[in-house]
Amino acid sequence: MIFAKQPIFILWDESHIWGLMAWRAVRALGLPCRLVKGNEIAEGTLLRKPQHTRSSSTHTGMLLVPGGNARLKAYSLGPAGREAIRYWLAAGGNYLGFCGGAGLALTQPQPDEGLNICPWTRANYPQRLNHLISGHVQSHVTLGHTFSPKSHVPADGLLSLPVWWPGQFAQQKCPNVQVLGICHRPDKDFWIADLPLQRLPSGTIEHWRSLYGVNLSADFLEGHPLVITGTYGSGRYVLSYSHLETPHSPMANTWLAQIIANMTQLAPKSDQVPLWQLRHPRISWPDDHERTLLMDALRHMRALLDLAVEHHLFFARTHWLWGWRTSLPGASCNHLHAALCSALELKPTPAARIYWSEMSSRFATLEHIFMSGAEEYFLACRLADTLSPSQPDIVEKRWLDHQRESLFGHPMYGRGILSELLSIIEEVIYLSQDNALTDTEVI
Numbered sequence: 001m002i003f004a005k006q007p008i009f010i011l012w013d014e015s016h017i018w019g020l021m022a023w024r025a026v027r028a029l030g031l032p033c034r035l036v037k038g039n040e041i042a043e044g045t046l047l048r049k050p051q052h053t054r055s056s057s058t059h060t061g062m063l064l065v066p067g068g069n070a071r072l073k074a075y076s077l078g079p080a081g082r083e084a085i086r087y088w089l090a091a092g093g094n095y096l097g098f099c100g101g102a103g104l105a106l107t108q109p110q111p112d113e114g115l116n117i118c119p120w121t122r123a124n125y126p127q128r129l130n131h132l133i134s135g136h137v138q139s140h141v142t143l144g145h146t147f148s149p150k151s152h153v154p155a156d157g158l159l160s161l162p163v164w165w166p167g168q169f170a171q172q173k174c175p176n177v178q179v180l181g182i183c184h185r186p187d188k189d190f191w192i193a194d195l196p197l198q199r200l201p202s203g204t205i206e207h208w209r210s211l212y213g214v215n216l217s218a219d220f221l222e223g224h225p226l227v228i229t230g231t232y233g234s235g236r237y238v239l240s241y242s243h244l245e246t247p248h249s250p251m252a253n254t255w256l257a258q259i260i261a262n263m264t265q266l267a268p269k270s271d272q273v274p275l276w277q278l279r280h281p282r283i284s285w286p287d288d289h290e291r292t293l294l295m296d297a298l299r300h301m302r303a304l305l306d307l308a309v310e311h312h313l314f315f316a317r318t319h320w321l322w323g324w325r326t327s328l329p330g331a332s333c334n335h336l337h338a339a340l341c342s343a344l345e346l347k348p349t350p351a352a353r354i355y356w357s358e359m360s361s362r363f364a365t366l367e368h369i370f371m372s373g374a375e376e377y378f379l380a381c382r383l384a385d386t387l388s389p390s391q392p393d394i395v396e397k398r399w400l401d402h403q404r405e406s407l408f409g410h411p412m413y414g415r416g417i418l419s420e421l422l423s424i425i426e427e428v429i430y431l432s433q434d435n436a437l438t439d440t441e442v443i
Contacts, residue, residue: 008061010026019068065104070106070113118239137221145180149258311378333418
């Protein structure tokens with residue numbers, strides 16, 4: 001395999017729906033890319049790529065690290081993988097990180113929990129609500145920098161950029177780090193947890209602030225860096241807590257295409273990422289027994305999501321994402337649903353077929369246990385909510401917590417039955433990626 005023809009590597013470990021979204025976005029821009037695992041990086045995949053000087057007309061390589069848990073990404077890379085990235089970047093590579101991928105690049109208190117290529121650190125949250133934000137924010141952008149957007153910038157200099165439960169940079173004075181984008185105010189589709197701010201009656205937020213002492217105005221966003229850039233040796237990085245790869249986010253997508261073009265000297269064929277219709281996946285897997293098993297799992301997963309919506313635990317958020325009430329395992333459900341859809345949208349390679357035939361029996365057994373247990377869990381959550389005013393302890397919280405962790409895993413560390421199901425489907429996707437490398441007709 002000749003890696004030099006795939007200059008954009010996308011770190012697959014611990015990326016889940018965010019890895020699928022980033023992979024889809026790069027293909028939608030018409031650019032060559034490859035999913036890569038931490039152990040491959042540790043074994044020298046990046047280092048085998050030829051390096052070029054900045055003045056060369058030939059493209060230079062890029063490692064794109066999607067969202068997800070930064071700490072788990074660091075562990076999956078291991079010491080050798082983390083050192084390989086630093087060595088490759090110092091020699092002239094390019095690093096683009098979104099959300100968890102941005103956090104991975106920051107300096108961490110524990111060296112084994114990050115790459116430490118950027119001297120900035122991650123900010124602590126004074127309130128948990130500060131992390132539970134999603135949707136678009138209006139952001140000031142720095143004009144004139146190499147990575148600044150060069151088109152579609154309104155007269156007021158504000159771009160509408162998407163965020164999905166982001167971290168925050170702890171801003172520090174450092175000449176090697178420059179701020180490209182700064183949060184200004186929420187945009188129309190902005191949510192805090194499961195509250196859509198634009199749908200609240202006028203004056204509600206101020207009333208809640210005075211009555212309950214809770215601030216849902218999102219004014220804590222004002223002035224916070226959202227996108228930064230810097231150098232590490234001869235290499236460059238762009239770190240963004242905005243998901244510029246979000247489907248059908250025109251300003252973000254245009255900026256993403258420009259950043260990749262500037263970093264790699266590749267010419268995107270498009271500057272837009274179309275809608276991601278996960279509710280209506282395009283099935284490419286051949287009609288066989290293996291597809292039947294996958295289709296059954298997707299049907300069961302969709303039924304579980306519909307059940308959660310019917311009982312007001314989940315709600316439709318976008319074409320590719322279900323929202324959820326605070327404390328429910330909505331993120332992991334979205335991960336598995338997106339993975340099942342994506343696996344079925346790919347034509348399996350022989351390696352993927354062999355792997356799936358070996359794992360399908362195990363998967364089917366676990367999937368049956370998970371779906372029946374998850375249904376019981378969601379209905380118990382609904383019952384607990386209904387009875388909470390009169391019989392608050394009738395559904396034991398300790399039992400609910402145990403069920404959640406055994407089925408869905410820990411919110412930060414994964415595990416649970418769903419984690420094993422997800423790892424199997426993600427391996428199928430990984431093994432099938434060669435059949436998608438030239439597929440730029442992304443829907």
